[in-house]
Amino acid sequence: xxxxxxxxxDLILQEGANSxxxxxxxxxxxxxxxxHQNPWGQLINLFYIPSGTKQNGRxxxxxxxxxxxxxLYISSSQTTDSGVYFCAVEPDFGNEKLTFGTGxxxxxxx
Amino acid sequence: xxxxxxxxxxxxxxxxxxxxxxxxxxxxxxxxxxYRQTLGQGPEFLTYFQNEAQLEKSRLLSDRxxxxxxxxxxSTLEIQRTEQGDSAMYLCASSLIGRTGDEKLxxxxxxxxxxL
Numbered sequence: 566x567x568x569x570x571x572x573x574x575d576l577i578l579q580e581g582a583n584s585x586x587x588x589x590x591x592x593x594x595x596x597x598x599x600x601h602q603n604p605w606g607q608l609i610n611l612f613y614i615p616s617g618t619k620q621n622g623r624x625x626x627x628x629x630x631x632x633x634x635x636x637l638y639i640s641s642s643q644t645t646d647s648g649v650y651f652c653a654v655e656p657d658f659g660n661e662k663l664t665f666g667t668g669x670x671x672x673x674x675x
Numbered sequence: 676x677x678x679x680x681x682x683x684x685x686x687x688x689x690x691x692x693x694x695x696x697x698x699x700x701x702x703x704x705x706x707x708x709x710y711r712q713t714l715g716q717g718p719e720f721l722t723y724f725q726n727e728a729q730l731e732k733s734r735l736l737s738d739r740x741x742x743x744x745x746x747x748x749x750s751t752l753e754i755q756r757t758e759q760g761d762s763a764m765y766l767c768a769s770s771l772i773g774r775t776g777d778e779k780l781x782x783x784x785x786x787x788x789x790x791l
Contacts, residue, residue, distance in 0.1 A: 569717075596778060606764065608718070608782035651717050653780075660731055662708065663780060665717030 567592045567656045569666035577672045578642055586637040586669045588652030596655035596663060597628050599637050603648045611637070611650075642673045677701070679783035681767050687789045688757055695753045696786045700769030707750050708780065709742055710766040718766055724750060725772070757790045764788075 568591035578584055590597075599611040612619050616630040623643075628635040639646055649668040655661065680699040688694050700707045706725050710718035721740065722732045727747040735741070739757075744750040754761055764787050768780040 595776070598780065600782075605784075607784055608766065608768075610779055610781055613777065613779040653717070660733070662720045662723060662731065664720065667715075667717055 566659075566661055567594070567654060567664050569652060569654055569664055571650075571652055571666040571669050573669060574667070575670045575672075577674065580642055580644060580673055580675050582642050582673075583638070583640045584642060584671065586639070586650050586652075586671075588635040588637070588654075588666055590633050590635075590652075590654045593633070593657045594630065594654040595657050597635055598653050598663065599626055599635070600651045600653065600665075601646075601648050602651060602668070608651070639671075642671075644673045644675055647671055647673045679767055679769050679781055681765075681783035681786050683786055684784065685787045685789075687791065689791050690757060690759060692757055693753065693755045694757055694788065695751050696765055696767075696788075697749060697751050698767030698769075698783060699749045700767070701771075701781060704769035704771045704781075705747075706770045706772055706778070707744055708768040708770070709750070709752050710768065710782075711736070712764040712766055712785070721752075754788075757788075759790050762788055762790045 570589045597615045601609045612626040618627045623640045625638045651668045653663045653665045708723040709721040712718045724744040739755045742752045764785045766785045768782045
């Protein structure tokens with residue numbers, strides 16, 4: 566099946582810092598989404614972004630489908646940004662549905 | 676939009692017992708997914724429905740797992756003869772598949788299963 570690798574696995578930052586999270590995937594995809602899982606376990610959909618660039622407030626994401634990677638940018642981090650960020654992809658072919666990476670755990674220190 | 680609702684939030688059971696979880700999707704959504712998440716891992720796809728049709732179930736972990744969505748609205752996931760390895764968070768998600776094929780998943784809060 567499709568492989569999804571996220572980096573870094575862990576990231577600790579001071580409040581106000583910026584960060585870039587990366588997602589690499591092994592096959593062409595027709596669906597890519599970024600999620601934030603907060604400390605209470607709730608998964609929140611941040612972006613549907615199989616290609617191109619989108620922005621939502623302090624967050625933005627870019628997917629370069631031809632090179633099989635996506636980036637999530639978080640600017641001016643706040644403590645509420647803490648949690649695990651997952652990238653999930655669905656390959657163009659086959660019967661696999663959205664497959665998640667192992668995530669990046671982000672901790673924002675006040 | 677009240678979001679995806681899952682019940683119960685927590686379930687503790689003894690090995691060998693059967694358990695059933697319920698998911699109520701966002702009302703206008705036509706697709707419903709079940710995922711399982713264990714500690715330190717990303718969610719793992721189990722099965723999904725489009726309306727009442729179960730379109731993929733080969734990823735269900737064993738024949739002890741089954742899911743239904745009888746009227747294309749709420750869904751249930753049943754685990755028979757539970758084992759300690761079934762302990763995990765069971766997540767439900769729903770989506771509205773559009774004409775362009777764009778699909779964004781919205782997750783519920785999950786049911787945390789502990790098998791003693």
